[in-house]
């Protein structure tokens with residue numbers, strides 16, 4: 001049953017890509033923070049345990065990013081009304097980051113409909129396949145869109 005192997009491989013790839021996206025952001029944070037006391041930027045949130053600065057857009061996005069989970073506790077609404085949250089058709093809450101990312105996150109897949117009209121959040125650009133990626137991930141040598149769109153038409157320099 002070759003097609004089954006193929007589907008499993010594609011799913012594994014998509015999950016890995018998503019994990020890599022956040023890992024990349026973590027590396028950016030840690031890379032810029034090594035050997036320095038924790039002082040967060042204006043657009044960052046200091047976790048209550050004082051171990052990590054995370055981008056504000058990771059606040060209340062349903063995913064635990066601080067080790068102590070404080071990014072998901074402080075005044076986060078439970079009705080999906082936060083700007084970083086998205087409400088599926090079936091009322092489930094998911095992270096806004098997972099809307100139109102090519103993976104089904106709502107059980108009813110409502111996060112992957114009307115994606116051609118979806119406006120990416122500020123600071124992000126839209127791939128050919130409607131996936132939103134960080135602006136700075138264009139031409140950075142990583143295949144973030146999954147179809148290499150963000151690594152095409154890059155002028156070679158350095």
Ligand SMILES: [Ca+2]
Nearest residue numbers: 058061063065
């Ligand atoms: Ca979070």
Ligand SMILES: [Ca+2]
Nearest residue numbers: 098101103105
């Ligand atoms: Ca999704």
Ligand SMILES: [Ca+2]
Nearest residue numbers: 137140142144
């Ligand atoms: Ca890239």
